[in-house]
Amino acid sequence: MRETPIGTPIRRLDAISKASGTQMYLSDYRFDGMLYSRMVRSTVARGRIAAINMPPLPDGYYFITHKDIPEGGVNELYMIKKDYRCFAEGDVRYIGETIGLLVGPDRGVLLDLEQGIVIEYEEGVPSISIEEGLACKGGPFVGDRNLFCDFTIDKGNIDEVLAKAYRVVEDEINTGWQEHVHLETNAAVAEKEGDKFIINISCQCPFYVRKSVAGLMNRPFEDIIVRQTTTGGAFGGKEHFPDILAGPLLVAVNKIGKPIQLVFDRHEDGAFSVKRHPSRTRFKTALDKDGNILGMDIDVVYNAGAYESCSYVVLQRGVFHAAGVYTIPVTRVRGRAVATNTFPSDAFRGFGAPQTLFAIEVHMCHLANELGIDPLELKKRYFNKKGDITVTNGHINDTVVLSEMLQQVMEASGYAQKAATYKPGSGKGIGISFYNHGGAFTGNGEQMIIKAKAKLHRRADGIVAILVGSTEMGQGLQTALAKIVARVLDVDQDRVVYDNPDTSCVADSGPTVASRSTMIVGKLLERAALEMKERWEEPGEIITQAEYQHPEGYPWDQSTFQGDAYITYGWGVCAVEVEVDPLTREVITKGVWSSHDVGVPIDELVVKGQIHGGIIQSLGYAAMEKLENTAKKGFKQVGLSDYIIPTSMDFPAQTATLVHNPYPYGPFGAKGMGELVFNGASAAFIDAVSRAVDTEIRSIPIPPETLTELMKHGA
């Protein structure tokens, strides 16, 4: 029997290589005869390609386009949808769309060639914003309404409730684009080995890459081998986006036969990569004469950009989280993903939940203002409890301990006293937010789509290797999974190894997304390890495997979106205190306090790392990460001196606590938490700033110039 709890921190598996700088990343690798490549991209947001005028290509240089896709291959990248093209063909739909790939031995020559290419367009009229997309500016280019999807979920009859309400409060909340800014930019090297293709790539989901590009070659998945290279951050930006690099590289390698590298510069990575979906959420909330909430009619629109990719799924998560942590008696949530001529929006930590969670939190504050009560008082009345009916008419299955978490945050932050003494408009404010995040894939996705497997191998040398497709990207997954396995097997930590996955060697444990890896893959490994432990005395090698089993009793209908959208949620409470500089309107954050329910932390240090980072990222989202998009130039803030992410100087040290609330189906009681920690600090920050300046804020981010405008018009 061990006495140390599972959460007691161990040294991370990747600590030494990363801290000492010896860790190799993709751009550090050299392959024999390796060529470089450079993308040639659309410079207009919408139009037809009339002509591509190429400068003469020196010997050994190539320009690869859709014409180089071999016989039988199709010009598409198979993500969740198949609509994303590998190369533009005929028309272009956004600034930055891949038109071709220049390949050759010298990067300087490639750059000169790129600058020498003249592409003539017949330009169309693009739509950039949600409003323009909905209005089909320039004519629709997806269906007849520019909508990738449009669906509604009802709990009760909202029309009746609105009709008989004492009053109806309307509101609209907007959020902007956000760039991932993973430290390592997107990068890949493709090569040929025998008759197989190898893609070495910085990515979250090696099996996604394989699936996405195989159709280009008209080959079975197995003919494409994807090897994840140590990934320096991802945040969702390397979920589907690596396909955009892998596709053209594969076509080029097929034609040229040599290893080819494609590494984005920081500037390219900012200007020409996927972003978080901008959102517009409208509320019609019915109140009775005592100020009770009778129902909410919520209309959610996400700007999906030019291709659907995973937007439908992102939107589902947004819609299912639209009532936040509150049980509202009657709800209707409509979701639409609108097509615009912008770089496709895609996965980003939280995957659609942060936008609607931000919206409901801000809206609840506005309702409280209407009712003349402290937002906390209003929010507390509607906290989810075990057994409550969700917006999809499923149940909250967790024992929800928000009150206990709130208590922790109240004590640490001094919320009650500060909220009472900082008068509205005094320049000082404290705000508080509540949030959750559904663990793993939405609905029955784990069971119907992912069907994860995990494999353990006790090698001849006695070392146990974890063989799964799940990836380390800085979040600490190697450490968490290896810890689970070592703990079950009761062996020393250094007897368990977990290398970057190679799709030809490991089990497909599903993508490293949706906060699912510790909770789902960790559980599979726990089971594989238990079996291995039983067989431990066998001589020689042992291989054990486990496959996902869906717990009984959590119904879900994917065609109607009815039932338990998630079996469990992670939960969070965050308080933020600010002071607004009376002269410059700069917002100085004085304190950040949070409490999270992650079930049981597998490693407290890893979990705290996620909390600190996620909260800073969320505060940056609300405070400073302004990203504009223009029809002529695309994204405006693309370098790190223009796209402003916070530094360690911008926010103070945080106080973060955890509650112990074991999840029965997770390894050692753990559940997902990587995205949860992004989902709430932005709303607490905005609550605090709104109180400090006594002005309602309906849109983020709010750099001081925006706040100044708001205060002027609010006054």
Add this chain to the structure above:
Amino acid sequence: MVETSYIPKDLEEALRLRKETGAKPIAGGTDLMVAHRRGTGVVPKFPWPVMIVSQLAVFKGIRLEDGEVSIGAGCTCHEIEVSELVPWPVRMAASLMGAQSLRNLATIGGNVCNASPKADLPVPLLMLDARLELASVSGIRQISLNDFLVGPKKTALRDDELLMRVIIPAVNPAFTYLWYRKIGTRRANAISKLSLCAAITIDTEGMVTDFRSASGAAGPRIARNRMVEEMLIGIPITDIEERLPAFLDAYDGILAPQAMPEYRRSSTRRMLEHFLRTAVTRPAHGIIE
């Protein structure tokens, strides 16, 4: 496209190269190398020959000469930040530029010659009536910083000249109160959204004998106007309040921000108002926050 680069061994060679080839100096390179970068694995390409001058000792050194502070064009922001000879607002501005690694490389010469409207050091330097010493094979001349900064990214530097040093004249009597504030896009490693440097001198009778203020990032050029400053000079400090509205309007008139006009104008107003109103209360400490 010329791709020549030189590393002169002394000033004489540097000036000769400058005259004969038109080579542009690279000091810290934090503006030039960034502006002409061509991505990972590709060397920057310049449309003119360049020469590296950061190794030349003649551009170094901070000295007091006849009561004036002389700062070599090659002095880094870090050297300026830690020098006790340098007036406070210049040290402050230097200390808030970039991050430590940037401050170890970036030079005052580069900051001044780059002539960005968002550059930080020219703001206090302009307020302090700094002069520049320029050298060429034909000799040495001095020019006021005000005349040197012609427009955005435009200076009066001649094609054969190098900036040798920045000279800050003594201020006598010393300023009674000083203000410097940089509003960056964030708290470190940030380009200025706006900056303001201001100073006031009040004599024993309570008369304002000098007042100056300069604004960065509030127009195509660092803004300063002596006529507007004179609205507050020669009056009793107690009359400031009464003169304030007219003065603030006049100062607003010298700002010409293209982006975020409301923010830049109103913040400048609030900062000046705060500085002057605080000065009226005659606090003991000379630096107003």
